[in-house]
Amino acid sequence: MSPRTYFITGSSRGIGLELVKQLAAKGNIVIASARNPDGAEQLQQLVDNKKVFAVKLDVQSEESVKAAVAKVNEISPDGIDVLINNSGIIAPKGSISTTTDPEVWGEIYQTNVVGVVRVTQQFLPVLRKKDTRQIIQISSDSASLELANRANLNAPYHCSKAGLNMFSRCLSHDLADEKFTCVCIHPGWVITDMGGSNADLTTEVSVSSMLKVFEKYTQKDNGWYGNWKGERMPW
Numbered sequence: 111m112s113p114r115t116y117f118i119t120g121s122s123r124g125i126g127l128e129l130v131k132q133l134a135a136k137g138n139i140v141i142a143s144a145r146n147p148d149g150a151e152q153l154q155q156l157v158d159n160k161k162v163f164a165v166k167l168d169v170q171s172e173e174s175v176k177a178a179v180a181k182v183n184e185i186s187p188d189g190i191d192v193l194i195n196n197s198g199i200i201a202p203k204g205s206i207s208t209t210t211d212p213e214v215w216g217e218i219y220q221t222n223v224v225g226v227v228r229v230t231q232q233f234l235p236v237l238r239k240k241d242t243r244q245i246i247q248i249s250s251d252s253a254s255l256e257l258a259n260r261a262n263l264n265a266p267y268h269c270s271k272a273g274l275n276m277f278s279r280c281l282s283h284d285l286a287d288e289k290f291t292c293v294c295i296h297p298g299w300v301i302t303d304m305g306g307s308n309a310d311l312t313t314e315v316s317v318s319s320m321l322k323v324f325e326k327y328t329q330k331d332n333g334w335y336g337n338w339k340g341e342r343m344p345w
């Protein structure tokens with residue numbers, strides 16, 4: 111596949127950092143964003159300002175997202191091929207539907223849903239400059255209503271990821287005429303600060319598998335929801 115220009119949110123650690131590493135190793139241009147890029151040591155080791163660039167972005171701040179768009183327009187005046195909305199947060203364990211403070215729900219939604227809406231809307235003009243026009247949401251199996259068949263200990267997170275999936279589904283319809291490809295992918299249960307140390311997959315395995323799936327996306331996949339192995343998932 112010919113090299114592409116990617117913009118990624120939440121690149122300071124975990125899955126986002128590994129996406130930067132592997133996409134750059136394949137010869138792509140990667141604009142990696144983080145809330146505090148200067149303090150993200152592992153990210154800084156990848157930055158060369160030729161193929162890997164670091165940009166400050168907090169998805170909760172309109173001002174920050176606008177400043178990031180301006181920076182991306184300087185770095186890549188011809189636009190970006192792919193936006194990867196990766197950043198995400200989870201509520202404390204035990205956040206069940208009956209008792210969890212609505213303030214906690216608000217905080218999770220601000221990052222996992224509203225933040226993604228904000229970034230996506232602001233980046234649409236940058237994506238429209240190219241023909242590739244892919245928007246990839248790093249979703250979760252926690253988003254699936256059909257798979258939610260037992261008591262769950264992180265209701266705000268599950269609901270937010272379901273909201274993210276619906277946002278992606280709406281986008282897929284609203285941008286279909288402009289030939290966008292809007293998809294949601296579950297990365298697996300991955301060893302990160304969020305996934306914990308008992309998870310199934312390393313970031314290396316999760317991301318290398320996801321990249322094989324990304325490489326096959328065409329506009330026919332617009333509206334897709336699936337996992338790191340490329341299997342469709344039930345909504």
Ligand SMILES: NC(=O)c1ccc[n+]([C@@H]2O[C@H](COP(=O)([O-])OP(=O)(O)OC[C@H]3O[C@@H](n4cnc5c(N)ncnc54)[C@H](OP(=O)(O)O)[C@@H]3O)[C@@H](O)[C@H]2O)c1
Nearest residue numbers: 120122124125145168169197198250299300302303304305
């Ligand atoms: N790990 C898993 O098993 C798993 C499973 C399913 C889905 N996922 C999804 O995969 C994505 C990445 O998760 P991860 O496991 O890599 O988590 P992680 O290690 O906790 O990393 C989360 C990333 O999101 C960033 N972030 C948080 N709030 C942000 C904000 N307001 N603005 C910008 N960036 C923000 C963090 O930045 P800071 O360093 O500044 O905090 C960090 O870079 C998430 O969307 C998560 O829901 C993960």
